[in-house]
Amino acid sequence: MDSRWIFMGVPCLMILTWLALCILHNEQMPMMVVVLVALVQIAVGYRLGQYVNRLRQMAYYDSLTGVLVNRRFLDRLIREINQAKNQQYPLTLLFIDLDNFKQFNDSHGHMAGDRLLCQFASILQANVQSRDTVGRWGGEEFVVLLKHTDTNEALAVGTRIQEQVRHALSGVTVSIGVASYPMHAATAEELTHKADTLMYEAKKKKDCMIVATH
Structure with a gap:
């Protein structure tokens, strides 16, 4: 209010x-x-x-990009999982990292890097619904919580984000880790750990999306 x-x-x-x-x-x-x-x-x-x-x-909100800060995002995730448990619906978490962001900063300067982060946050928000949540986990790492969304539906969202980033962000790409509740995790801590781990695996290849299998 x-x-x-x-x-x-x-x-x-x-x-x-x-x-x-x-x-x-x-x-x-x-x-x-x-x-x-x-x-x-x-x-x-x-x-x-x-x-x-x-x-x-x-x-509550990141001063640069306008999305939720990580602590508030985690609070929201905990509440959403409790609600999903009560109402028995899936939700999916995307952990997203900008590839080659350091090189972009070194080549174009930190102000250009800040503008790129804002552009990326706008891309994320444009690809989710009003019920979903976008947050900045730290640095160039972002998180997206998709309500009433299973893994396959989340993959379509992740693919759209990857395609738009390739076309809009000057050679920068994204690596994404994807995990769903309740299929891959039972708590907010488990879900964030799994999606985060998968994102780091994806970064080894870059411009890659890896989905939890169990």
Whole structure:
């Protein structure tokens, strides 16, 4: 929920309570004073809400790419697995690393590297649905959680990502590790470990996608 509404709503409730008490005790308050106090309280609440929203944005989302930071992504993964367990549906995790990113940085500079990371994050977000989650695990490593998605469906998503990266990102490619719940892992920790391990295997070949088999 947007914190601005919370911080604006609280003073409104306080003012209404204050007015009710004044009426109850037959106390008269000039309407102009009531309106002025209400406007000041609402304005202060709005600004406090904005500040809290900015703090939340900084804590939850990567400042460069705008996707979830790894800690928050892991929290989301734990919740989603619990929900998938209760409702009995699959989900699949993609661990993705940009190949040759260091060489790109060395050749084009870190600012160009930052722009490329932002482009890549946009490609990931364009290839998932609103129910899915994209995160930055660290450096040039990203993660994608696909809800209600089995391994074969996730492979199609991974293939699209690989193709778009080849065409859009100046010689950079991606290596992907793919693992699904409940087929390949029973917990968030197991799922991340398996997909991460497979991604490192894929990086040995580069521009490769490896899927868990058990």
